[in-house]
Amino acid sequence: MTCKLPSDCLNEILEYLEEDKLTLHSCLLVNRLWCEISVRILWRNIWNFINSNQLRPFRIDLSIFNTLFACLPNESKELLYKNEIFIPTSISKPMFNYAAFCKVLSIYGVDKLVDNIFRDKPTINSLSLEDRNYLATNEIIKMFANQIYSLKKLSCYYHHCNINFSFPYFPGARNLLELHCSSNLPSDFFYQLSQLCHNLQILSIDFHNYDASNELKELVSLQNSLKTLKLSAYDSSWKNIIPALKNHTNTITKLHLYGDSGNLPFSFVSSFTNLQEFIFSFIDGINFEDFKILQYVNFSKLQTLKIPYQCPKPEYIMKFLENNGKNILKFHTDENDKALSLSVAKFCPNLKSLFIIFNNGELDILKTIFNNCQNLESIKVWCGKSHFSEYLSEKGLFETIINHSSKNFCELKIYNSSNSDVTLEDLESFFISWMNRTPKKLLSFIIIKDDYYYDKCKSLDDRKEIMKIIEKYEKLGVIKFGTIGYEEEDKEEEEVYYYQ
Structure with a gap:
């Protein structure tokens, strides 16, 4: 007599295989129950699946595209057929509503998927490649918008797409936890999200030659439990989003700032006293004068401090470590200042992970760090x-x-x-x-x-x-x-x- 696992038990077991795509793919062939559970997990984030199989990306792209094409509603198929956009596929009637299983949607991913499929196909009508991409991408996005009932993560960077699609109403975004976007998205997109989505935990905004619209500021302001905030500014500024952050000074625990200029405002960071992680990454930091304020602020819960690329004046960081180093577990910087390295040994006794650049002849400083930081588990070192x-x-x-x-x-x-x-x-x-x-x-x-x-x-x-x-x-x-x-x-x- 065969023993059959209950579906909830089997589901829990297969969840452990989420990162093992090959094994999950094999589970599809066991029986229908195994297939249905495996498909739900595999399609939760198909963009991860594409990225994890770099050796044969086109075959995977084509397979996913064919499945999505087969899942399109009839009106979308008719529109594409009318414009002679047709991909021959062996999938006549899909076994599942695959789009509904998705929990993660990347607009850039959809755009690239369509571009990869159409790139080498000859134009057989008056439509340009860009127009074909626009139509196909729009219909796929509309399908996701209508069929995803519980979207957890949405990534939409406008400057990475060569199309000007319109954003549909997206009821599945009510449960959205993570949003990655650029500030130059249409204001109605942010307005629609602000009406639905109030429980974002992770928000990443990329500013490129475009300030935050009132709708974006409203969306930020309305969140109830924002924990991670990432702001990137290139040829632009995040200055006018700062007032919308005042409601989140107690909830944000991870703050990542990226930019191409040290003149961007960041003294507002002083109000986030519950920070546990602070990443401060600037390509061309000249002054960092705002860090004068931060060096005296006490972040009693800060555990991770990373400063890739340009670093504020070493004396600013040293004073910052004097005030906050006791709780810091991870400190990474591209700086190679002797006094700063010694301050790590002095002020960060509980350090577990370290990256700092040592010059030749500074082994004695590394010895001091090892002797003073007895919890140190990991170091990254430049040699040669x-x-x-x-x-x-x-x-x-x-x-x-x-x-x-x-x-x-x-x-x-x-x-x-x-x-x-x-x-x-x-x-x-x-x-x-x-x-x-x-x-x-x-x-x-x-x-x-x-x-x-x-x-x-x-x-x-x-x-x-x-x-x-x-x-x-x-x-x-x-x-x-x-x-x-x-x-x-x-x-x-x-x-x-x-x-x-």
Whole structure:
């Protein structure tokens, strides 16, 4: 007698496979119940599915597009057929209403999906490629708007799309939790959302040559539980959105500011006293005079401070750490100031993750940080030489970690911009010493690769020998090895998500 799992139990089990798309895809073939549950999970965020399968993107795009095309209502199909927009598909009648399963909608994703399908197809009528994209994208978006009953995340960056679609009424946005948008979207879009959506938890606004409209300000002001706010300004300013933020000074715990000018206003940050995470990323920071105010503000709950790219004056950050460093667990900055590095050791005793640039000859500062920050688990370090500076040597770094890191330390990220001075013997000695440490702990050993330099750093034979040693100690359970591209790591630090 076969045992059949209850559907709610099976659903809970398959939920654990949400990130494992291949296994979920296999579950489609078991039976109809398994298929229905798996489809609901797979279609929850189809944009993630596309991004996780970069090796064969067009086949996946075509499959998703064919399914969406088959799900279109008859009036949409008739409009597209009338304009000779037709994609041959084997799907005559879809098994499910796939669009209704979506919880995440990316307008940019729809636009790119349609563009990928039509790009190489010859024009067979008077419509241009842009017009074909416009019609098809509009109909797909209208279908999502009418059929998604509970949208959780909407991403709509107007300047990333080459179309001028109109926004339909979107009742499923009533449950929206996350909105990523640009300030130059039509005002009726923000008005419609403000009538429906009052429970956003994450809001990201990109300002590009366009200030916030009254409708956008109203939408921001009406939120009840906003927790994460991301503001980006390029050739523009977020100044006129600031008054709409006054209702959220107690609820916002994560604040991310991105811009191309240090003259953007950010003294308003002082009112967000419940901040737990603050990312402050400016490409061209010249003055940062507003940080004079922030250096004296006490953020008693702040745990994460990241300052990619340009940094305010080191003395401002040092004073900020003096007031707030006790609670900070993660501190990342591209600055390489000796006094600032020493202030980390002095004011951040509970630090768990650190990225700060050390110059050559500053191993003593790293030792001081290890000795004073006994909870430190992870560091990212630059090694080698650049056109402007000389950083730590890998050999010295390895010796410092073995002799001075605490029992909690377990992750090392290295970026080397020039030929490495470490020998095969040095590397193996480091792994042996780590293996003999007490207590024993798996070391996450991550190389940040800049492909331009990486190809020049070592000969192919040298890299093969290095990998042999790394693989040997991976098999022994001493290390867990990984590589990450320099740009990918840089994105992780910035946490800018335009293309969602």
